[in-house]
Amino acid sequence: MKDDNGRVCIPIQMRKEMEISSGRSIEFLADGDKTIIQKYEQEVPCIFCSGMHEVHAFRGTPVCATWQNWMIRLH
Ligand SMILES: [Zn+2]
Secondary structure, X not given: OEOOOOXXXXXXXXXXXXXXXXXXXXXXXXXXXXXXXXXOOOOOOOOOOOOOOOOEXXXXXXXXXXXXXXXXXXX
């Protein structure tokens, strides 16, 4: 499922079923010996400030860019 650049290719049929358009963010979750692929819901607000600006999953938690910077400094 990986090409020469280490990118993971998702079969077109799966993309249609998951309604993943090209450029859409997805995330991979490891669950035992399985890998779960799911659409990354960018509509999820930051858990700290409820902001929607540049929210990304940080260790599985939706956190905006401002708080990600803080968490990286704290860890
Ligand atoms: Zn925030």
